[in-house]
Amino acid sequence: MRALISTSALSLALLAPPAAASDCTLxxxxxxxxxxxxxxxxxxxxxxxxxxxxRAPILREALLGNPDIHIRATVVHWSGYRHQExxxxxxxxxxxxxxDGFAARIAAVPRRHDDQATSLGxxxxxxxxxxxxxxxxxxxxxxxxxxxxNHGIGPDYFARRGDFEGITINGLVIRxxxxxxxxxxxxxxxxxxxxxxxxxxxxxxxxxxxxxxxxREISPRYTMR
Numbered sequence: 346m347r348a349l350i351s352t353s354a355l356s357l358a359l360l361a362p363p364a365a366a367s368d369c370t371l372x373x374x375x376x377x378x379x380x381x382x383x384x385x386x387x388x389x390x391x392x393x394x395x396x397x398x399x400r401a402p403i404l405r406e407a408l409l410g411n412p413d414i415h416i417r418a419t420v421v422h423w424s425g426y427r428h429q430e431x432x433x434x435x436x437x438x439x440x441x442x443x444x445d446g447f448a449a450r451i452a453a454v455p456r457r458h459d460d461q462a463t464s465l466g467x468x469x470x471x472x473x474x475x476x477x478x479x480x481x482x483x484x485x486x487x488x489x490x491x492x493x494x495n496h497g498i499g500p501d502y503f504a505r506r507g508d509f510e511g512i513t514i515n516g517l518v519i520r521x522x523x524x525x526x527x528x529x530x531x532x533x534x535x536x537x538x539x540x541x542x543x544x545x546x547x548x549x550x551x552x553x554x555x556x557x558x559x560x561r562e563i564s565p566r567y568t569m570r
Contacts, residue, residue, distance in 0.1 A: 368415055369415050369416070369417055369437075369479065369480060369481035369482065370413065370414055370415050370416065370481065370482045370483065371414075371415075371416045371417070371481055371482065371483045371484075371485060371562075371563065372416075372417050372418075372435075372476055372479035372481035372483070372484050372485070373416060373417070373418040373419075373485050373487060373562065374418075374419055374420075374421055374472040374475055374476060374485070374486045374487065375395065375418060375419070375420045375421065375487050376420075376421045376423055376468055376469070376472045376486055376487065376488040376489065377391055377392070377395070377420065377421065377422055377423070377489050378391075378423065378424070378463070378465075378468075378488075378489050378490040378491060378492075378519075379422045379423065379424045379456055379457075379458060379459070379461075380423075380424040380425070380461055380462060380463040380464075380492065381424070381459060381460050381461055381462070382463065382491055382492050382522065383459075383491060385456075385459075386548075387491075387519075387548045388456050388459075390548040390549070390551050390552070391489065391548065391551055392451055392452060392454060393452060393552075394551045394552035394555050394556075395420075395451050395555055396448045396449070396451040396452035397448075397552055397556075398552070398555050398556040398559055399438075399444055399447055399448040399451070400445075400448050401556055403556075403560065404556060404559055404560060404563075405441070405444055407559075407560055407563045407564045408438050408444060408563065409438075409439075409440070409441065409444070411564065414563065414564065415437070415439055416437075416438045416439075416563065417435050417436065417437050417438070417479060417481060418435070418436055418438055418447065419431055419433055419434060419435045419436065419475060420432050420433035420450075420451055420454065421468070421471065421472050421475070422454070422456070422457070422458075423464070423465075423467070423468025423469075423471065423472070424458050424461035424462070424463070424464065424468075425458065425461030425462050425464050425496060426462070426464040426467050426496055426497035427467075428458050428461045428464070429467060429468055429471035429472075430457065431475060432454045433447065433450045433451055433454060435475075435479070436450075462495055462496035462497075463490065463492045463493065463494060463495045463496060464494065464495075464496045464497045465488075465490055465492075465493070465494040465499065465500060465534065466494050466497060466498045466499040466500045466501075466502060466503055467497055467498065468488065469486060469488060469500050469503060469508075469509070469514060469534070470503045470508050472486045472488070473486065473503070473508045473509055473512055474508075476512060483513070484511055484512045484513070485512065485513045485514075485515065485537075485562060486512060486513070486514045486515070487515050487517070487558060487559070487562060488514060488515070488516055488517070488534065489516075489517040489518075489519070489551075489555070490516070490517075490518065490519070490526060490530070490534075491518070491519035491520075491521065491522055491526060492522045492526050493522075493524060493526050493529040494529070494533075499533060500533050500534050501533055504536060509536060509537065511537075512536075512537055513536070513537030513538055513539060513540050514534060514535055514536050514537055514540060515535060515540055515541055515542065515543075515558065515562060516530040516531075516534045516535050516541075516542040516543070517542075517543050517544075517545070517551075517554055517555060517558055518530045518542060518543070518544040518545070519545060519547065519548060519551065520544055520545065520546055520547075521546065521547060527542070527544045530542050530544075541561070543557065543558050
């Protein structure tokens with residue numbers, strides 16, 4: 346149990362200057378595919394699996410057990426070219442209550458569109474814009490998808506334009522579609538320092554995969570395999 350904070354200590358904390366950039370070690374956008382290729386049960390598996398990852402003791406230890414790790418995270422739904430939305434606001438994951446609240450908001454997010462194409466490039470560009478206002482040491486997009494970009498401008502265009510400069514993009518691919526999306530994610534999506542792709546065979550494997558992915562992104566020493 347935490348010790349009670351004295352009145353003088355609390356006063357000093359309230360008078361402290363705003364956090365410096367180094368006080369945020371990672372700004373993380375969790376970009377979830379909500380295009381028409383994903384049915385209701387697959388959407389639920391994605392959101393519940395993501396929420397459960399933040400409830401997992403091993404991830405909570407990675408977030409809260411190291412005083413040098415300070416992460417801000419947000420959740421984006423992306424699908425059609427004009428259908429991207431920040432569905433969970435930026436949250437500083439610096440205490441148990443904040444992590445609990447973040448997980449609860451993820452689990453409660455409604456799906457607003459289920460009839461849109463897979464505009465992966467535009468989803469990444471939207472996510473990159475959200476990162477620009479975050480004064481953190483690292484900027485990372487964690488994107489999940491089960492298909493290739495099939496509507497509008499692809500990721501390469503935005504990369505050539507410089508939209509992803511200073512950003513790492515990691516992919517979680519749900520395989521099963523034709524054409525196989527994994528080569529597209531490896532060649533055209535993943536980029537930046539330490540970028541990687543995890544591929545799984547279906548949404549039944551999503552929960553384990555997103556937990557592993559988050560652990561690798563937050564702290565390599567927590568890698569599960």
